[in-house]
Structures are given as C-alpha cells and as structure tokens.
Amino acid sequence: MASTAGRPSRVAKLPPRERILDAAEELFRSEGIRRVGVQAIAERAETTKMAIYRHFETKDALVAEWLRIVAADYRAAFDRVEAENPGRPREQILGLARFIAEGLPAVSHRGCPFINSIAELPDRSHPARQVIEKHKADQTRRLVGMCTEAGLPRPEQAAAEITFILEGAQVSTQNGSIDQVGDRLMGIVEGIVDRR
Secondary structure (H helix, E strand, O other): OOOOOOHHHHHHOOOHHHHHHHHHHHHHHHHOOOOOOHHHHHHHOOOOHHHHHHHOOOHHHHHHHHHHHHHHHHHHHHHHHHHHOOOOHHHHHHHHHHHHHHHHHHHOOOOOHHHHHHHHOOOOOOHHHHHHHHHHHHHHHHHHHHHHHOOOOOHHHHHHHHHHHHHHHHHHHHHOOOOOHHHHHHHHHHHHHOOO
16 A cells, blocks of 8 residues: 655654544545454554554544544535635535535545445444434535525425435446546536526
C-alpha cells in the first residue's frame, strides 16, 4: 500500500490518540474494517497495541470513533452550505450535491466509508453501526428541512430521491458502471429541486 506524501513527518508530530485514528482511518478506508487488525494499526501509528487499548477500549470503539469523525465531516458540509447560502435552500441542496460530486474521485477505489462499514457490520447493535444510523437519520432530517424550506412538494420524498442519487453516485463511481457521475448527479439533483 502506498503512503501519502509527507505522512511520516506529519504523523510523527501527532499525539498518540490522533496517530492511532489517522492510521485506523487510512487502513479502514483502504482495506476495510474486518481485514485490519489492531496490530496493523499499531504498526502504522508507530505505537503499541497496549497504547491503542489505553485510548480505545476495543477495536469496535476505535471503529465507532473513526466513523464519528467521518460523520463530522459531513455535518460540516451541511453547516458550510447553510452558512454560505443563508435563506437559499435550493442552493444549499445543490451545495451538498456538489460536495458529494467533488468527492467522488476520492471514493473511486474503496467507496463510501458508511456504505462499506454497513456491509462489514451486519449487527445493528454494533457501536459503529449505531453511529452510522444516527448520522444518516440526522442527515435525512436536515435534508428534509432544506426541501421543506425550498417549497418542494412532498419534501420527505424529495429528500429520499436526493439521498438515493447521492449514495448511488458513490456506488456507481466505485464500481465504474457509469461515466460522468458527478455531472449526472448534479443534473438529476437540479431536476429534483426545480420541480415545483
């Protein structure tokens, strides 16, 4: 597996907990949750298994914390499009679609971390699975609110359609089944928000 440029010097400056999370994120994204053991994370973080367990009670707790961080990035995208487009819900929705469209090249190899994690964590009581389900419920609630403010008929239906498009675009990018995914995603979402 190739390292990102500058990673060793950057990681060496991080506190132990952040080094562990950085290593876990890189490994979980590139290889998957189940395939990566605690020893591999310790080696990548230049620490020990004991140090990992000092910061995270279990590997499951580490996975859940990683997904909380990923979810925070998506919450920040919602916050950003709302702040950049106050009182303009149509532009907020399109800003979210653009955030996903612009991120598609990064998911082309392994795909969406939430979709992949759900596939690896079938037990709905798993702490990481609960993080994902809460994140997705919050995301849907916010999107329904934007659709309501945009005056879209049946805002719950519009939010569901947009969600299907955003998540489907990520899967289609990963499996290479559709070309020009980002442009197509934007066109479809524009069609949904312009429907009145």
